Amino acid sequence: MNWLLRAIYFIFAAYSLSVGAVENSGDIIKRGEYLSHLGDCVACHTNKDGKPMAGGLELKTPFGALYSTNITPDEKTGIGRYTFEQFDRAMRKGVAADGHNLYPAMPYPSYSKMTTDDMHALYQYLMFGVAPVEQKNIPSQMKWPYNMRWGLSFWNILFGGSKPYIQDSAQSSQWNRGAYIVQGMGHCGSCHTPRGLLFQEKAMSQDGSNGKYFLSGSTVDSWHAVNLRNLWTAPEIVTFLKTGKNQHATAYGTMTEVIGLSTQHFTDEDLMAMAIYLKSLSNESDAQMQPILAVEKSQLYKTKNGLSYYQFCSTCHLSDGKGVPKVFPPLAGNKSILSDDPTSVIHVVLSGWRSTETKTNHRIVGMPEYGSLDDAELAGIISFIRSSWGNSAPAVTPNQVKAVRDQLQLEIATKSKFVTPRFSKMLDKTNSSQLVYGMRLMSETGVLLPDHVGNSLNCSSCHTNAGTVANASPYIGVAAQFPAYAPRAGKVIDLEDRINGCFKRSMNGKALAKDSNEMKAMIAYMNWVNGPYQKGDQIPGRGVGKIDKALMPNVDNGKVVYQAQCAVCHGNNGEGVKKADGRYAFPMVWGDESFNLGAGMARTYTAAAFIKQNMPMGHNTKFPLGQGGSLTDQEAVDVAEYFSHMGRPDFTDKSKDWPNGEKPKDARY
Structure with a gap:
């Protein structure tokens, strides 16, 4: 059918699409466009980075590869010459205009339920609401005998399209x-x-x-x-x-x-x-609907699977598996997690995930790829998730993880110079209880030491995952470096002094007694996580990386970056995000419950380096927290200047800092 005949058809069809109603061509095309969304046509008929509806997307099947066809109104390569009757037959019966059978990857058995009016409207949209694209269709690559389309005639007799949907008078x-x-x-x-x-x-x-x-x-x-x-x-x-x-x-x-x-x-x-x-x-x-139950603390802290979950998952999904509303999804009661077939949860854990962008949700959140963990570790973590907080689903085996890994053609990543210590390994030590307690003091500082923490932060707020993440102030190799000269103190300090400095500055609280059980547990944990390193060794991933200190901050741009990248976790006004129990999931970054002027994060370039490497968290699929990599040095400096100079508590002992005149240029006092 040429363009003139189609135009004539369109004029008449506009007046005959529905009984007792008159619609103009714009209304019909608009309705057809909406129907194309109902049918999700663009998803299959648009290749990645290709033109809408022009086809070419590879559709993998157990029998070979198919490629979606061009359904734009191009007369050479698309459906531009299709009559309505031919279009209707393809949609309902899976038979193309030239008579060949379509593979049921095209869901014509479902589309056959469409009303005639809806079919007409969809046809009008595809013919007149979509731009024609001349793009040849790619032949299918089906294996024998599935490449012989005549067999589909018998398939259609058994399973092909049905009649249009019939209303159930007993239902609303x-x-x-x-x-x-x-x-x-x-x-x-x-x-x-x-x-x-x-x-x-x-x-x-x-x-x-x-x-x-x-x-x-x-x-x-x-x-x-x-x-x-x-x-x-x-x-x-x-x-x-x-x-x-x-x-x-x-x-x-x-x-x-x-x-x-x-x-x-x-x-x-x-x-x-x-x-x-x-x-x-x-x-x-x-x-x-079933209530979400609390996980037994003994499972979380006294089993290897629980500690692995705590290390790699709880930052986003929290210890109670409830996640963070509107940011990170819950695992407790999550029916995708509880499916008898664990393929999806294994797939996500292995290869990572990114949320969809919608009209009401512009901020994309990512989950890291944990394919660098071995099959046994991942099986243990997934099994823990499927059996905690009231979840009840069969355990996952290493062989199941390996099967999905093989399907995805993923290899276990080669070890990097920075080796992430495994919390689960603490249970192999004779002082395991002390080590686990020390680790918890780093991660749950405010809960376990409320008399010594004066704000919303924990040690892990800056030393991510209890100091086990590269370029996030890790503790690996740190214990071996003390005693050491500290320019800010102007003297040699020990590790206990350094920890107490964080209590007084970053957590705006009070120092711990050096001989307390809590301090001893934290020191024991830091000695364990130190690893084989000795004083003076080059330690991979140490500190928070480098930032160009010659960059001049732009506070106005910093505000823009903060709202776009940081507010989702730290609040529009720096107020942080709280859990249902009132405790902080993510801390305040300014205000009365944030770090004080004496903290390292109150300095622009220190904060900028940390932000560049580690924030926003959960932005991409980078192991282990999907952190960093989205801001330029300039943006990191801008946003650091913006939030670090907002109102925050004073540091009463600031006059004692840098007594030997080594104060950095970005110090707040």
């Missing part, structure tokens, strides 16, 4: 709307319904969308799509589909694309209709 209009989207254009079953021997959705071969297999969960391409029959409350489902997160979970894997390209564009009415329908498939009422 809202329920029916949700069923229409989920079963039809939304094609949720394509990922969330398990496949049979002939790669059909099992619901197709059982009792349809009402069968027990429909949306019961399935594993595809190293991701496990969760059981949708037993999800959250309807409002929580809506929030997840609109923003990519809710109080229970955050989208991962291909679901981030579904939300980013599709469901975030749905109307609130359609999202709620879907949620009402999905909730009706479950036997669990909203009132039956």
Whole structure:
């Protein structure tokens, strides 16, 4: 059909799309565009960095590779010559205009449920609302015998498209709307319904969308799509589909694309209709949602798996597994974590994750890649998560981790010069209780020593993960360097003096008695984490890195950077972020409960170096905390100047500092 004939068709179709209603061409195209979001057309028919709807995206299957086709209105390579009847047949029956059978990677069994009006509107949008792109289609690379398309004729007889959706008169209009989207254009079953021997959705071969297999969960391409029959409350489902997160979970894997390209564009009415329908498939009422239980402290601190979780996961997901609202997802009660098939959680832990960007959620959060940990370590961490805080799911084995690692073709990273000490190894020592206590004093300083901490910080606020992260003021090799001359004190100090300096400055508190059990535990821990290093050794990852001190700070830009990169964890006004129990998940960075003027972080260039290497945390997939790498030196200096010079407590002994005249240029006094 040439452009003139299509234009004539469009004029007449505009007046005949729905009985008793007259729509202009703009309305029809707009409705068709919305329907394309319902069908998530752009996700499959747009290659990475390619033009919209021009195809070319590789779709891996167990039988070989397929490449999505060009569905722009280009007459040479796209669907520009398709009549409506040919388009309708392709959408409902999986038969292209030239008569060849489409592979059911194209979810035509689901699209067949569309109404005729919706099919017309979608056709109009693709023909007149999408720019034509001349781009040749890539031939499929299916293995024999799956490359013989004639066999699909028999597949279609068994599992092909059905009639348009039929309303259930026993259900509400809202329920029916949700069923229409989920079963039809939304094609949720394509990922969330398990496949049979002939790669059909099992619901197709059982009792349809009402069968027990429909949306019961399935594993595809190293991701496990969760059981949708037993999800959250309807409002929580809506929030997840609109923003990519809710109080229970955050989208991962291909679901981030579904939300980013599709469901975030749905109307609130359609999202709620879907949620009402999905909730009706479950036997669990909203009132039956299970409470989150506290993890046994003995499991967290006295088992190797618990200590591994504490070291590598609790910074973001917290010791209670509840995560940080609107930032880091909870693990307690997270149904993705609890799936019988642990493929997805293994996949995420191995290769990392980044949240989806939506209209209501512009700040992308990342999870680090933990593929550098061996299979046994990862199996232990995942097993701990699946059995804590009321979670109850089978343990994961190292062989299961290895299987997913092999599917992803990931290798265990070669060891770097900086070797991360493992908390779990403390349990091998005769003084393990003292070492674990010392580590906890570093990580939970304010909770365990409330009389000595006067603000919202812990030692780990600056010495990340209890001093085990490179370029985040690690403790590796530090104990061996003391006693040492300290320019700020103007004399030789011991390790206890150095620790007490942090209590008085960074934590705006009081010194510990040197012979106290707490000080002895902290010293024992620092001696353990010191490793093999001796005084004067070159220690990889020591300190916080370097920053160009010749850079002049721009406070105005620093405010902009802070709001864009820092406020999500530290608050718009530096007030920090608190947990449900009122304790701080992330500390204040200015104000009465922040560090005082005597702290190292009150100095612009010291703070800038730390920020450049370590902040924002959870921004990318870098091991171990997804930290750093997103700010330039100038931006780091700008934001450091901005927040370090905001109001904060004074340091009463400041007149005693640098008695020998070695004061740095960025000192606050």
